[in-house]
Amino acid sequence: MTTAVAASAREAGDPQLTPPRAGAKRRRWTPYLLLIPGLLWLTLFFIVPLVQLGSASLQSQWPGAPGYYYRDVNVGNYVEALRTYGVHFLRSLLYAGTATVLCFAVAFPLAYAMAFKAGRWRNVMLILVVAPFFTSFILRTIAWRQILADDGFVASTLRAVHLLPGGHITETWVAVVAGLTYNFLPFMVLPIYTSLERADPRLLEAGRDLYADRFTNLRTVTIPLAAPGILAGTLLTFIPAAGDYVNAELLGSDTSTKMVGNVINSQFFTVLGGYPTAAALSISLMILILVLVLGYVRRFGTEEVL
Amino acid sequence: MATNTREAHGDLVLENVTKEFGDFTAVDDLSLVVPRGSFFALLGPSGCGKTTTLRMVAGLEQPTAGRVLIGETDLTGTRPHERPVNTVFQSYALFPHLTVRENVAFGPKRRKASDAMRQADDALELVQLSHLAGRKPMQLSGGQQQRVALARAVVNHPEVLLLDEPLGALDLKLRRQMQVELKRIQSEVGLTFIHVTHDQEEAMTMADTVAVMNGGRIEQMGPPERLYDLPRTAFVANFVGQSNLGVGRILGTDGDFVMAEVSNTKVRIPKQRTEIHDGEVMFGVRPEKVRIHESQPDGTGNDVRATVTDVSFSGVATQYLVTVPSGANWSVYEQNLDVDPISVRPGDDVWLSWDPTHAFAVPVDEHGSKAALVEDGA
Numbered sequence: 001m002t003t004a005v006a007a008s009a010r011e012a013g014d015p016q017l018t019p020p021r022a023g024a025k026r027r028r029w030t031p032y033l034l035l036i037p038g039l040l041w042l043t044l045f046f047i048v049p050l051v052q053l054g055s056a057s058l059q060s061q062w063p064g065a066p067g068y069y070y071r072d073v074n075v076g077n078y079v080e081a082l083r084t085y086g087v088h089f090l091r092s093l094l095y096a097g098t099a100t101v102l103c104f105a106v107a108f109p110l111a112y113a114m115a116f117k118a119g120r121w122r123n124v125m126l127i128l129v130v131a132p133f134f135t136s137f138i139l140r141t142i143a144w145r146q147i148l149a150d151d152g153f154v155a156s157t158l159r160a161v162h163l164l165p166g167g168h169i170t171e172t173w174v175a176v177v178a179g180l181t182y183n184f185l186p187f188m189v190l191p192i193y194t195s196l197e198r199a200d201p202r203l204l205e206a207g208r209d210l211y212a213d214r215f216t217n218l219r220t221v222t223i224p225l226a227a228p229g230i231l232a233g234t235l236l237t238f239i240p241a242a243g244d245y246v247n248a249e250l251l252g253s254d255t256s257t258k259m260v261g262n263v264i265n266s267q268f269f270t271v272l273g274g275y276p277t278a279a280a281l282s283i284s285l286m287i288l289i290l291v292l293v294l295g296y297v298r299r300f301g302t303e304e305v306l
Numbered sequence: 307m308a309t310n311t312r313e314a315h316g317d318l319v320l321e322n323v324t325k326e327f328g329d330f331t332a333v334d335d336l337s338l339v340v341p342r343g344s345f346f347a348l349l350g351p352s353g354c355g356k357t358t359t360l361r362m363v364a365g366l367e368q369p370t371a372g373r374v375l376i377g378e379t380d381l382t383g384t385r386p387h388e389r390p391v392n393t394v395f396q397s398y399a400l401f402p403h404l405t406v407r408e409n410v411a412f413g414p415k416r417r418k419a420s421d422a423m424r425q426a427d428d429a430l431e432l433v434q435l436s437h438l439a440g441r442k443p444m445q446l447s448g449g450q451q452q453r454v455a456l457a458r459a460v461v462n463h464p465e466v467l468l469l470d471e472p473l474g475a476l477d478l479k480l481r482r483q484m485q486v487e488l489k490r491i492q493s494e495v496g497l498t499f500i501h502v503t504h505d506q507e508e509a510m511t512m513a514d515t516v517a518v519m520n521g522g523r524i525e526q527m528g529p530p531e532r533l534y535d536l537p538r539t540a541f542v543a544n545f546v547g548q549s550n551l552g553v554g555r556i557l558g559t560d561g562d563f564v565m566a567e568v569s570n571t572k573v574r575i576p577k578q579r580t581e582i583h584d585g586e587v588m589f590g591v592r593p594e595k596v597r598i599h600e601s602q603p604d605g606t607g608n609d610v611r612a613t614v615t616d617v618s619f620s621g622v623a624t625q626y627l628v629t630v631p632s633g634a635n636w637s638v639y640e641q642n643l644d645v646d647p648i649s650v651r652p653g654d655d656v657w658l659s660w661d662p663t664h665a666f667a668v669p670v671d672e673h674g675s676k677a678a679l680v681e682d683g684a
Contacts, residue, residue: 206399211416
């Protein structure tokens with residue numbers, strides 16, 4: 001509308017004509033008007049639920065009426081939840097951390113090969129990395145349960161050559177971490193690939209020219225250049241992995257490999273009177289991850305990310 | 307210093323070096339000796355193979371055939387980090403994640419020098435950038451980045467320092483300044499500098515020796531004055547400065563001169579300024595050696611009738627574009643020395659003359675002379 005007014009003023013060939021004041025006023029308001037849908041969305045689906053979650057985590061149960069709550073500031077929910085399920089927190093961090101490290105170990109060489117060595121195969125490799133997204137995450141994890149099952153090819157082969165001490169792959173932490181690694185791998189590959197692909201190849205040549213052998217050049221030039229991608233990739237892997245429950249549910253055991261996500265899930269859906277505990281666990285997990293991530297970004301972050 | 311860099315001292319020698327990329331021959335059987343401590347320029351249009359040559363010296367490319375030596379040490383096949391050679395890259399290639407000082411200290415650190423930072427500071431002092439040592443490269447101007455790149459290479463005291471179009475990204479004024487600066491630094495550190503450029507003026511003002519490359523080969527090599535005064539090919543005649551050229555036929559000799567006929571005009575070329583003594587020849591004379599007259603000059607015999615097509619006055623000199631009887635366009639530079647300047651205008655008929663001792667002849671090569679002109683205009 002405003003541009004139309006300005007355009008007609010230009011067409012009229014009158015440089016003295018300024019846009020009418022109403023137009024100027026509307027232009028000043030335009031950014032805010034444009035923000036409204038997004039703000040509404042965020043308020044409805046982020047802020048309101050978050051407040052709701054926070055208040056649920058502090059509710060107390062009506063004595064003698066399981067499943068009924070009243071509004072309260074019951075910090076005891078947190079103390080109780082963390083005391084009972086602290087081990088699940090630790091396990092979540094450990095599994096997510098291990099999966100992140102493994103993802104990096106697989107993703108960096110892959111991204112490096114795609115960025116510098118793949119040539120005309122680069123796009124094929126990119127498609128292969130992204131292809132799993134065309135099937136549901138849950139379906140793929142169920143497929144892994146079949147692949148790793150006790151009577152499946154992998155497990156029976158390993159058993160036959162005595163490389164499987166416990167006799168199982170599924171129902172162990174190995175399967176859970178492997179599942180996490182598999183599921184989050186693309187989130188590590190893509191950002192690292194992007195930052196390597198953007199790096200000026202002349203910088204790598206400059207490193208070699210300045211007496212860095214292959215390994216030193218990788219350590220002192222290539223990895224620092226990929227740092228923004230590595231940072232983004234580790235965050236994109238670690239954060240969802242720490243809150244994940246699907247892998248532990250489908251690939252892990254009912255007792256020894258439960259993660260925090262599984263506890264929240266069962267407290268919410270199956271345990272009568274578990275709402276405040278589930279909410280307290282959710283909030284604690286959120287805060288924990290936020291603190292860890294902030295510390296990590298402050299330590300390793302670059303200007304490009306912050 | 308614990309280092310796996312090869313010890314090598316002496317002249318840089320390229321022996322019959324060839325580099326092919328698939329079907330394309332970038333460098334074609336090139337042999338070259340660059341004396342130790344000299345400032346050497348590889349001059350040529352883009353795609354002539356000069357950068358590929360440089361990269362083979364650095365070890366960033368390996369020759370398809372031939373050898374690269376420094377002194378007696380054969381470096382063919384060694385990796386870049388094993389060579390006592392450093393490069394100032396065209397785009398500077400400064401590490402964005404390191405400060406200026408860390409960038410310069412990169413080389414000494416890789417060679418396990420215990421005083422890497424002090425060496426870096428000394429090198430930064432040499433390029434007068436000590437006050438910016440703590441900055442990141444992104445925070446510097448183009449000229450400053452250029453100096454950092456230079457310091458980062460010089461700090462290693464390489465046997466040979468390679469400069470790949472180092473001034474290409476700078477504006478004209480800064481480029482002039484850096485030319486002087488580079489000269490100063492080269493004489494101060496006494497290293498062999500090999501400077502790759504497509505700018506003939508840059509090559510001529512800076513280098514002791516210039517090698518003009520075209521199509522993967524060296525067309526001609528020598529001191530700048532000699533290249534300019536006596537080009538040996540049509541390409542050089544037009545790439546190093548400009549030349550007025552004309553195809554003709556040798557008629558015979560006359561004392562110290564060779565006589566030739568160029569579009570019905572007889573011209574004379576000093577015997578020692580032509581390698582061709584019969585058959586077809588390309589006659590040439592530099593624009594500033596040609597005089598322009600409003601009436602026929604007497605005596606010399608080297609005169610040609612021409613029609614002025616354009617006059618451009620630039621203060622110290624005036625450039626005339628004229629059409630000679632063969633239909634070719636020549637240019638003539640006249641220094642504006644006289645109180646009464648020549649007052650010719652486009653369309654006027656004039657006479658051209660020149661001292662025959664300035665004339666030269668090269669083998670006929672229309673393609674080469676045109677290729678050089680196209681590049682010159684770009």
